[in-house]
Amino acid sequence: MxxxxxxxxxxxxxxxxxxxxxxxxxxxxxxxxxxxxxxxxxxxxxxxxxxxxxxxxxxxxxxxxxxxxxxxxxxxxxxxxxxxxxxxxxxxxxxxxxxxxxxxxxxxxxxxxxxxxxxxxxxxxxxxxxxxxxxxxxxxxxxxxxxxxxxxxxxxxxxxxxxxxxxxxxxxxxxxxxxxxxxxxxxxxxxxxxxxxxxxxxxxxxxxxxxxxxxxxxxxxxxxxVSGMYTANPKIVKQAKPIDHILYREAMELSHFGAKVLYAPTIQPVLNKNIPVQIKNTFEPEAIGTLINNKKNDSINPVKGISHIGDITLITVEGSGLIGVYGVSKRLFGAIAKEKINIILITQASSEHSICIAVSENDSLKAKAAIDEEFKYEIKQQKIKPSLVENDQCIIAVVGENMKNHQGLSGKIFSTLGKNNINIRAIAQGASERNISSVIDKKDVKKALNCLHEKFFEGNIKQLNLFIAGVGNVGSKFIEQIQQQKRYLKDNLKINIRVIAVCNSKTMIFDQDGIDLNNWENLLKGGEMACIDSFLSKVEELNLRNSIFIDNTADNQIASVYQHFLKQNVAVVTCNKIACSSDYENYVQLKNLSLKYGAPFLFETNVGAGLPIINTLKNLIVSGDKVNKIQAVLSGSLNFIFNHFCADYSFHDIVKQAGNEGYTEPDPKIDLSGIDVMRKILILIRESGYQMEIDQIHNESFLPKEVLEAESINDFFKALEENEAHFKKLFLEASSKNCRLKYVAEFENGKAKVGLQLIEKEHPFYNLEGKDNIVLFHTDRYAEQPLLIKGAGAGAAVTASGIFADVIRIANI
Structure with missing residues (x-):
């Protein structure tokens, strides 16, 4: 029957x-x-x-x-x-x-x-x-x-x-x-x-x-x-899946902590009689569903499910009047019981200085009044503080009968929440270790459920949620590379990348389930008006785990909001050099925020595009080496320009060509004025452990005054044409001495400079071709022969690949 x-x-x-x-x-x-x-x-x-x-x-x-x-x-x-x-x-x-x-x-x-x-x-x-x-x-x-x-x-x-x-x-x-x-x-x-x-x-x-x-x-x-009890609420965790088999007590714990598919008291009558319970889907009767009984299985995963209760209030009673006093707990729970209020979670400090309970938000005012009335004498004597009420909380419960047999499980839970900047307000764990419960802020519930589910149920596949600003040459190449490598990353590196937002200077689009990368350009055309404040608010509102903001622009306003992302535990990956070459105080603040909130701040492409220059430098420093001198050609665009500049072509035309091929900034004056190189050498100096501001770098500009003072891009190119004789003179001087023109950045003895130099054949910089960059690090360990890094230092594809590499680096943290 x-x-x-x-x-x-x-x-x-x-x-x-x-x-x-x-x-x-x-x-x-x-x-x-x-x-x-x-x-x-x-x-x-x-x-x-x-x-x-x-x-x-x-x-x-x-x-x-x-x-x-x-x-x-x-x-x-x-x-x-x-x-x-x-x-x-x-x-x-x-x-x-x-x-x-x-x-x-x-x-x-x-x-x-x-x-x-x-x-x-x-x-x-x-x-x-x-x-x-x-x-x-x-x-x-x-x-x-x-x-x-x-x-x-x-x-x-x-x-x-x-x-x-x-x-x-x-x-x-x-x-x-x-x-x-x-x-x-x-x-x-x-x-x-x-x-x-x-x-x-x-x-x-x-x-x-x-x-x-x-x-x-x-x-x-x-x-x-629904087709049974799920590993988490499928409305919140899209990857949640039905649990084929679960023990009575596990089902009781999950249902008590919010798994609404089963009313918690249901289990007790059938548990006593050992009657199996089958949860089935009326609309998919052929689905297996969930079987609940008392037969243990050999599941490798000690966690059976993750559940939560929302709209929780945390009430804390604390004071010296609690320490060593008999009957305090009885009075507290008695006062709550008189009001017929259910206590969902209890935790008490071993010092007996405080007792914390969680109740439904609907009962919070009644509970506080009952507690304060019960202890009104002690409150008046200042032995106990009036009860502290904290609303908008949520309880996350990780449930599994076998959790007690697995060492370090609590550490995995709390470290996973911590890495996602989810603050734990209270913890409760019974001696059976069947349930580990944590009280967190309600706004973090979606992130918490997803990151814990990812940790315990998704085969170590880590989902990255990307918010991309800038879809010009570099940005569009980056999206193309994501699309191309998405399957490979999931199959081989266990990384699942979703692009949640894309914006340019005019419009922006969001889709928390992931933007269709086959159609992102058309979607962006029909997007809402771009606004950096709205973009920030939307990222904060979504509050997704493993979020990464990608800045593919050279925009000062966007660089100025990195700190807001980092404070939200959103990692920042950028090829925009403005932030790291801004005031030293701002640079240090970004680094500190990254550490404080556990949000990586990576900018490998600030110097050398896709070349591993900054990461190599970081490894030198953390291993105890000291940088004494840096020599570098850091502008792929300037190297391209001077490698192609000759008697047969005008300087103006070569600069135009470099821009058309994506080697210069949208405003080429940033490259030719030396500002871009100054920013790059400044970043390397700072990453080497030295404090310096950009105005301390000496810039020996090769541009005539008229070119430097051009107010628009059109005026800039016009000034280049008018000063062709000046550039030809530079070329002829180098040719006459069998030298090549290279724009070099140098740092030594606390001083830095950038400028055009005549490079002789014996110098490592002489044969630097095309758009290549080269860096020489003279360190304590590399004293006789400097550490040399050389390769393509400009171009949309290599820059995009450098950004991609930083994203993968974050996935592996």
């Missing part, structure tokens, strides 16, 4: 009820079927009650809609000749509800007893509809009124069951019933005075478990709209 329970979604409308009927026809065993109210009915009745108590006559509209909803279902499900009795039942029920709510409307109140009486009608009507449908098909069916079977106390709204009387009643009726199918309403019962009571939200599950335990059923089936 089986007991089956069908939830509100399973009987939400006529179509779904027909699915339930078909499922019952397939099940050949004798069965008791517990039915919830039609989807949304209990919530709507609660809303009507609240409106009536507030003297709001719109409760009448709600009742009319509910009445019509039930009538529509009846007309669609039950043959016309069988409709009269059930329609009369519906009319009678709503007449009673209307009479009670009219009184509530005028009086402004409704007793808990009358609320339960009203709320019971949802299950009464839905179960009657299913019963009449089966009866019309000449099924051997009976109807049990759960009010006559389940006996409770008079705690209206959440009544406690008298199992001795209830079990006897259920067994008595079952022995005398000859039907193959027995239909019963869930959620409702009666106290010993004959008053209707309810078993709490989710009480239909509980009703089914009570009946299953009383009858020693072979199995309890909970039919709902």
């Amino acid at each position: 089986k007991v089956l329970k069908f939830g509100g979604t399973s009987v939400a409308n006529a179509h779904n009820i027909m699915k339930v009927v078909a499922l019952l026809e397939k099940c050949k065993e004798r069965k008791v079927v517990v039915i919830s109210a039609l989807k949304g009915v209990t919530d709507a009745l609660n809303e009507a009650i609240n409106k009536s108590q507030s003297h709001n006559d719109k409760y009448e509209i709600i009742l009319k809609e509910l009445y019509q909803k039930h009538c529509d279902v009846i007309v669609q499900v039950i043959p016309e000749k069988n409709q009269e009795a059930i329609l009369e039942k519906v009319e009678s029920c709503f007449r009673q509800i209307d009479n009670l709510l009219k009184g509530s409307f005028y009086l402004g109140e409704l007793s808990p007893k009358k609320k339960d009486f009203i709320l019971a009608f949802g299950e009464i009507l839905s179960s009657r509809i299913v019963y009449e449908k089966l009866k019309s098909e000449k099924q051997k069916v009976a109807y049990w009124d759960a009010q006559e079977l389940i006996v409770t106390n008079s705690n209206f709204g959440n009544a406690e069951v008298n199992f001795e009387l209830t079990d006897y009643s259920i067994q008595y009726y079952f022995e005398r019933c000859q039907a193959d199918i027995i239909i019963a309403p869930g959620f409702i019962a009666k106290d010993q005075n004959g008053n209707i009571t309810t078993l709490g939200r989710g009480g239909s599950d509980y009703t089914a478990a009570i009946i299953a335990a009383a009858l020693d059923a072979d199995q309890l089936e909970i039919w709902t709209d």
